[in-house]
Amino acid sequence: MLNRPASKPNDLNAFWMPFTANRQFKQAPRMFVSAKDMHYTTDDGREVLDATSGLWCVNAGHCRPKITEAIQRQAAELDYAPAFQMGHPIAFEFASKLAAIAPQGMDHVFYTNSGSESVETALKIALAYHRAKGDGSRFRLIGRERGYHGVNFGGISVGGIVANRKMFGTLLTGVDHLPHTHLPEHNSFTRGEPETGEDLADALERIVTLHDASTIAAVIVEPVAGSTGVLIPPKGYLKRLRNICDKHGILLIFDEVITGFGRLGTPFAADYFDVIPDIMTTAKGVTNGVIPMGAVFVKKEIHDAFMKGPEHLIEFFHGYTYSGNPIACAAGIATLETYQEEGLLTRGAELAHYWEDALHSLKDARHVIDIRNIGLVGAIELEPMAGQPTKRAFTAFLKAFEEGVLIRTTGDIIALSPPLIVEHEQIDRIVDCIRSVLAEID
Numbered sequence: 001m002l003n004r005p006a007s008k009p010n011d012l013n014a015f016w017m018p019f020t021a022n023r024q025f026k027q028a029p030r031m032f033v034s035a036k037d038m039h040y041t042t043d044d045g046r047e048v049l050d051a052t053s054g055l056w057c058v059n060a061g062h063c064r065p066k067i068t069e070a071i072q073r074q075a076a077e078l079d080y081a082p083a084f085q086m087g088h089p090i091a092f093e094f095a096s097k098l099a100a101i102a103p104q105g106m107d108h109v110f111y112t113n114s115g116s117e118s119v120e121t122a123l124k125i126a127l128a129y130h131r132a133k134g135d136g137s138r139f140r141l142i143g144r145e146r147g148y149h150g151v152n153f154g155g156i157s158v159g160g161i162v163a164n165r166k167m168f169g170t171l172l173t174g175v176d177h178l179p180h181t182h183l184p185e186h187n188s189f190t191r192g193e194p195e196t197g198e199d200l201a202d203a204l205e206r207i208v209t210l211h212d213a214s215t216i217a218a219v220i221v222e223p224v225a226g227s228t229g230v231l232i233p234p235k236g237y238l239k240r241l242r243n244i245c246d247k248h249g250i251l252l253i254f255d256e257v258i259t260g261f262g263r264l265g266t267p268f269a270a271d272y273f274d275v276i277p278d279i280m281t282t283a284k285g286v287t288n289g290v291i292p293m294g295a296v297f298v299k300k301e302i303h304d305a306f307m308k309g310p311e312h313l314i315e316f317f318h319g320y321t322y323s324g325n326p327i328a329c330a331a332g333i334a335t336l337e338t339y340q341e342e343g344l345l346t347r348g349a350e351l352a353h354y355w356e357d358a359l360h361s362l363k364d365a366r367h368v369i370d371i372r373n374i375g376l377v378g379a380i381e382l383e384p385m386a387g388q389p390t391k392r393a394f395t396a397f398l399k400a401f402e403e404g405v406l407i408r409t410t411g412d413i414i415a416l417s418p419p420l421i422v423e424h425e426q427i428d429r430i431v432d433c434i435r436s437v438l439a440e441i442d
């Protein structure tokens with residue numbers, strides 16, 4: 001037996017933290033040790049109001065008993081079962097329940113373990129679908145500048161955030177990008193969908209002219225770009241994109257990893273914008289963030305295109321060891337029940353006006369150059385510090401944490417997405433905290 005000295009219980013060295021300024025963190029750690037409903041508790045016993053649903057995922061709030069109990073029960077009954085050539089009932093039950101709340105016609109579900117895996121799965125389904133139909137020349141994938149589609153190679157290839165791409169070589173070939181839709185010169189301080197920019201969808205026509213439609217498999221966009229700072233689509237933009245895709249036989253993929261499960265006040269962004277994609281990626285809120293899981297929804301025609309050939313053969317060579325993991329499915333069913341019992345898939349619509357007014361009351365706060373909102377999502381963009389981009393927002397994040405509110409920042413943008421159980425007083429608290437923090441920092 002190896003006889004290594006035991007590491008110190010709270011040694012911070014070994015864990016290389018994701019998307020974190022590791023050295024800064026380890027000098028002044030910020031630790032959560034428990035959570036309940038709208039609040040975290042820190043290791044020094046302070047309550048911190050969660051204005052970000054963890055990482056855009058804890059839509060029903062923290063440690064909800066129904067979800068916790070479902071996980072405990074399932075872990076004791078059937079902890080794991082393979083999903084390759086074998087099944088277990090709860091995975092089918094959950095898929096049917098998901099299909100029942102999905103936009104019309106999206107009645108098949110492929111399970112993954114994260115948003116990144118959902119994106120890879122969706123891109124692969126798109127390519128393989130065309131090939132299954134005998135249209136194998138459609139190999140190009142079109143993303144969008146400032147898009148975030150997770151961190152795997154397909155996702156960073158179609159994604160449009162330079163820091164996530166520039167270190168990692170040539171990425172996927174055959175990828176092109178639409179322009180982003182952020183037009184601050186026209187749309188600053190817009191409440192909801194901006195007026196200007198619908199015609200940015202026409203860039204897809206130019207890409208078609210450049211490459212020919214017969215080479216393009218799919219376009220992937222976030223209906224509302226979240227991680228890049230809450231970029232809300234201009235009025236009519238998504239409908240126009242849908243029409244251009246239809247005209248050229250290109251599949252439209254909505255990445256709803258953030259917007260899915262009630263974030264905009266509708267079950268999915270597809271419902272909010274009344275635009276149904278061909279494929280929809282989800283994760284995060286599918287299990288309230290409690291157990292890693294993702295789900296890719298596809299239209300019947302896409303699923304059915306694979307269901308041919310000899311019946312003993314696997315139709316789609318793709319899947320994960322944990323696809324449809326029983327404990328994740330149990331968490332997912334309990335999450336869906338919690339959403340439905342408490343009306344959370346549409347509660348965002350009831351709160352949206354209050355949320356909007358509260359956020360826009362920060363218009364005259366120090367450093368603020370733009371405010372954007374839709375459903376229960378908001379962004380407050382700050383003037384960057386001269387020569388030190390991101391520093392001002394990061395300082396605001398640290399200060400807000402000290403003052404008991406968890407916000408999230410990306411670049412110099414504060415992005416907010418509280419759990420859908422948030423109350424008016426808690427919205428006030430979030431906004432008051434940000435106002436006082438901005439007044440204090442350079």
Ligand SMILES: Cc1ncc(COP(=O)(O)O)c(C=O)c1O
Nearest residue numbers: 114115116148149150255257258
């Ligand atoms: C739109 C979108 N797609 C994909 C992902 C990646 O999800 P994950 O971190 O679960 O891999 C995210 C994560 O924030 C996201 O916002």
